[in-house]
Amino acid sequence: MTEESQPIRGLLISPIRSGTVIDHITAGEALNVLKILGITGSTTESISVATNVASHRMGRKDIVKIENRELRKEEVDRIALIAPQAKINIIREYRVFEKKGVEIPKILRGVVRCPNPGCITNTNEPVESTFEVLDKGLHCLYCDWWIKTDIASHII
Amino acid sequence: MKNHIISIRDFTRREIDYLLEKAGAFDTRSYDRHALDDKLIALLFFEPSTRTRMSFETAMARLGGKSISVDSVEASSIVKGETLADTIRVVSGYADAIVLRHPKEGAARLASEFASVPVINAGDGAGQHPSQTLLDLYTIRQSMPLDGINVGMLGDLRYGRTAHSLAHALSLYGAALHTIAPPGLELPANILHDLRDRGMEVIQHEDVSDVINELDVLYVTRIQRERFPDSASFYNVTSSYRITPELLGGVQEHLLILHPLPRSGEIDAAVDRLPYARYFEQSKNGVPVRMALLHEVMQ
Ligand SMILES: [Zn+2]
Numbered sequence: 001m002t003e004e005s006q007p008i009r010g011l012l013i014s015p016i017r018s019g020t021v022i023d024h025i026t027a028g029e030a031l032n033v034l035k036i037l038g039i040t041g042s043t044t045e046s047i048s049v050a051t052n053v054a055s056h057r058m059g060r061k062d063i064v065k066i067e068n069r070e071l072r073k074e075e076v077d078r079i080a081l082i083a084p085q086a087k088i089n090i091i092r093e094y095r096v097f098e099k100k101g102v103e104i105p106k107i108l109r110g111v112v113r114c115p116n117p118g119c120i121t122n123t124n125e126p127v128e129s130t131f132e133v134l135d136k137g138l139h140c141l142y143c144d145w146w147i148k149t150d151i152a153s154h155i156i
Numbered sequence: 157m158k159n160h161i162i163s164i165r166d167f168t169r170r171e172i173d174y175l176l177e178k179a180g181a182f183d184t185r186s187y188d189r190h191a192l193d194d195k196l197i198a199l200l201f202f203e204p205s206t207r208t209r210m211s212f213e214t215a216m217a218r219l220g221g222k223s224i225s226v227d228s229v230e231a232s233s234i235v236k237g238e239t240l241a242d243t244i245r246v247v248s249g250y251a252d253a254i255v256l257r258h259p260k261e262g263a264a265r266l267a268s269e270f271a272s273v274p275v276i277n278a279g280d281g282a283g284q285h286p287s288q289t290l291l292d293l294y295t296i297r298q299s300m301p302l303d304g305i306n307v308g309m310l311g312d313l314r315y316g317r318t319a320h321s322l323a324h325a326l327s328l329y330g331a332a333l334h335t336i337a338p339p340g341l342e343l344p345a346n347i348l349h350d351l352r353d354r355g356m357e358v359i360q361h362e363d364v365s366d367v368i369n370e371l372d373v374l375y376v377t378r379i380q381r382e383r384f385p386d387s388a389s390f391y392n393v394t395s396s397y398r399i400t401p402e403l404l405g406g407v408q409e410h411l412l413i414l415h416p417l418p419r420s421g422e423i424d425a426a427v428d429r430l431p432y433a434r435y436f437e438q439s440k441n442g443v444p445v446r447m448a449l450l451h452e453v454m455q
Contacts, residue, residue: 120240145261
């Protein structure tokens with residue numbers, strides 16, 4: 001285990017007994033990660049957030065710890081979009097039970113909303129938004145529109 | 157070949173060439189007039205386009221097949237509250253293929269996912285209209301090979317979907333694109349980048365007279381009144397982008413002037429008599445091209 005992924009006891013952020021630690025989040029994106037996870041002021045989970053923490057690898061990074069919750073694949077895919085270097089640590093009884101990186105899937109279904117108001121995916125049709133992930137950005141497979149900037153604001 | 161005809165972007169150059177050859181075979185006196193006997197197509201038009209609908213009906217009739225059709229007014233009342241997905245599933249049970257015109261972009265792609273018969277896109281909003289692109293290519297190819305030609309596009313290149321699709325298709329043939337558009341109606345940046353990424357040479361011009369003498373093809377698109385704040389600015393723009401006989405004094409002998417029609421003043425009626433004017437032939441070519449598409453998906 002690297003020094004970075006060790007819980008920083010007492011100081012900024014306390015260790016959790018079980019749940020998920022999302023580490024190496026792109027600095028400044030922690031609040032977007034919470035948004036993706038549907039965590040608002042009124043949810044009951046116990047959350048710790050650290051932003052702009054010094055990191056050997058990234059300069060600055062954000063960390064999010066969530067007690068008693070493991071993430072679903074759709075949530076991890078969304079996080080990958082805004083924090084491609086994030087590491088997901090699943091904690092059980094204070095130990096890292098599993099540690100994995102995130103990967104942006106080649107096709108995103110139902111993850112981002114198409115910015116084109118005329119797109120068939122923005123209607124009541126029984127269809128999920130579908131984007132292919134390319135170097136240039138996200139490409140809607142229904143209407144050919146692109147999302148190239150501020151991907152976080154399009155996440156459903 | 158393809159089950160559905162949704163977007164020109166789905167086709168390789170080889171597939172396009174194949175369809176154009178096939179259209180050519182239907183553009184003779186000796187084609188099989190019973191090729192689609194006993195076949196039935198459903199024309200579902202959720203927005204009006206009499207011309208496109210008649211062209212598909214004509215193509216089907218010329219191959220011996222039958223059409224059932226629902227026009228935009230009927231369509232909106234019949235399917236009130238019903239999703240397009242459900243309408244498509246129901247109509248799949250009636251017909252051997254569906255020709256769809258719909259105001260939403262991506263509607264034809266969605267329809268192809270719910271249909272149990274082939275779907276042909278006859279225009280989805282500001283999106284794709286592949287049979288138009290194929291008939292544009294077919295018309296050019298009647299006069300010259302598509303490879304490496306100089307094509308000018310004039311008019312509303314921002315909203316003009318026929319121009320976007322044609323430009324994409326021409327990029328497969330190494331054509332060079334010369335754009336001439338009024339301020340505010342230029343080719344969108346993402347389309348421009350996409351064409352250049354595909355290796356297409358795209359040159360933007362302010363005035364059509366700067367480039368017209370070098371062109372092999374001039375593709376004129378309609379400039380719509382509703383894109384302008386008032387009649388005066390619309391009039392100013394259309395009068396400075398109008399094609400007139402005087403403008404054509406030094407053009408190449410084989411120049412083709414095309415327009416997807418209907419036109420609204422972009423081309424002076426006096427141009428109609430010149431040998432360069434091919435827009436009515438272009439419109440007529442919709443029939444063999446659509447015959448080829450119908451035959452391809454139902455044979
Ligand atoms: Zn879309």
